[in-house]
Amino acid sequence: MEIKPGKLLANIDSPADLKKLSKEQLHEVCDELRQYIVDVVSVHGGHFGASLGVVELTVALHYIFNTPYDQLVWDVGHQAYGHKILTGRRDNFKTNRKYKGISGFPKRAESEYDAFGVGHSSTSISAALGMAMASHYKGEVDRQHVAIIGDGAMTAGMAFEALNHAGIEKSNILIILNDNCMSIDPNVGALKEYLTDITTSHSYNKLRDDFWKALGKLPGERLSRKIVSKMEAALKGMVSKSSNLFEALNLRYFGPIDGHNITKLVDTLKDIKDIPGPKLLHIKTVKGKGYELAEKDQTKWHAPGLFDKITGEIYKKTFDLPQPPKYQDVFGYTIIELAKKNDKIMGVTPAMPSGSSLKYMMEQMPNRAFDVGICEQHAVTLSAGLATQGMKVFCNIYSSFMQRGYDQVVHDVAIQNLPVVFCLDRAGLVGEDGATHHGAYDIAYMRCIPNMIVSAPMNESELRDLMYTSQLEKIKNPFVIRYPRGEGVKAEWKTEMKEITIGTGRKLKEGDEIAILSYGHPGNFAAAAIREVKSEGINPAHYDMRFVKPLDEKMLHEVFKNYAKIITVEDGTVKGGFGSAILEFMAEHNYNASVKILGIPDTIIEHGTLKELYNEIGIDANHIAETIRDMAKIEVNKLIS
Known part of the structure; x- marks a missing residue:
């Protein structure tokens, strides 16, 4: 089936074509872009809700900024489909995530508009800051650098490290905080509560808006900015304590604004583009915007597979015989079985309760299973801390994501020889997510660490047996169990668990x-x-x-x-x-x-x-x-x- 773009989108082969349109026409471009994403993903598959949520932002960024000279860094990249379509890849978009086709994430080798390759979260601010510092050093005073990061990705320590550094640099960097209360699953933690608080702090935000609107009415651009800056300084801490986090880090804060109001976005980006130094624009969006079912169940529609765009029916494979369950589901059900018999068992995952299937334990035993946000390093050391107190912790992290917590595995777990069980989901090749998500290296990087036990099941029964063995009181070492994404091989998987002697095949x-x-x-x-x-x-x-x-x-x-x-x-x-x-x-x-x-x-x-x-x-x-x-x-x- 041939999928055709709308009449305006059909003539946009680069951001230069977008800039030829009037501001009033951008509403129609957004509608066409959103519909094109729905049409293609429903037939060819891919991530879904994230890109729908940033359609207006994507159009506004390419309309106001001079890309690719001005550089956009998309965090993770799930939300970059609209960006790809507007930057010369519209007709190839149907090959997205397919073998030899375009990548599902921004990729430097694919396009000059992809300023930085991404796949893991929370890297955008660091990367954009590095680019901005290089431009400042080279004297490229007119060059802009924009990091687009979600509130889920903002929970990671790396994002805070980058914010801390950005505040002391004089480089031109704009951080756009896309606040939709979601990563893949709903966000957790104090930052979520803070962003809710700052969003509802109407008095502070209204005063800020009023002052900046006054900027254009005062004579002399430099003089007016100096006056407004003094006004800002006087406001800090006086109106709302909750408004000071980003400004305390010396980032000029704007917002929050409606991320689906294209006119407001264009005007705001135009106003703040040339303000020098580090800035943060806070926008509120809805993941899955424009497709009602995706708005209502954002986790399900993060990457739903193929579906009927009219009815919303997600197509499932049909089989004549019973099919094996997914390895992650075997983990999810087995840990509950074990935890019912062993009250020392706890579960930890960094922002992947659905993907890892720890969600089942979180539902049944909320005081013993924890989603810690996109914080792999914290997840590992938190597990180590629990283990010092006699807990048997199953720390479930995708193999590729475990790379981000490697120092903590060595320093906080292995050196102290703490019996944390690392369940490495998505070990091996993972398919359409590609290079950034393949779990290719965990065998090599785990087996070189002293004190580690490193195992892998050939089927679901062995996974259950290894999980049972790892939680036994006599096991005093860190214990790795790696298993692949997706279906196993045994339809009758719920076998009686038995101990496996360590180091036996x-x-x-x-x-x-x-x-x-x-x-x-x-x-x-x-x-x-x-x-x-x-x-x-x-x-x-x-x-x-x-x-x-x-x-x-x-x-x-x-x-x-x-x-x-x-x-x-x-x-x-x-x-x-x-x-x-x-x-x-x-x-x-x-x-x-x-x-x-x-x-x-x-x-x-x-x-x-x-x-x-x-x-x-x-x-x-x-x-x-x-x-x-x-x-x-x-x-x-x-x-x-």
């Missing part, structure tokens, strides 16, 4: 000549490959290792004594990962074998479906089968020669 199948050592979920791909080559008379052995630290050395001695050809399979980086650990063992014990490592290569993997990406990196069943055949040919060729 499973021999799944005896074989001849070749042994496959798999780690985690890709063991299922290896099993499928073994079935594929069986009819060809090739009979590899298969071992599910389960632990990369400590390794099952007894099992590995058996493997290297009986097999001269070994294939390792993992969904992590081949540099420093599971395969590397096997090579280290082989070298340490003076074994000599032909080893082929299959995993994520030493390159950045972009976005696509999991099937497409597994095929690209060569760990799907077909490629594993081909590797088995190649290994078998080695022996055949030796015999022939």
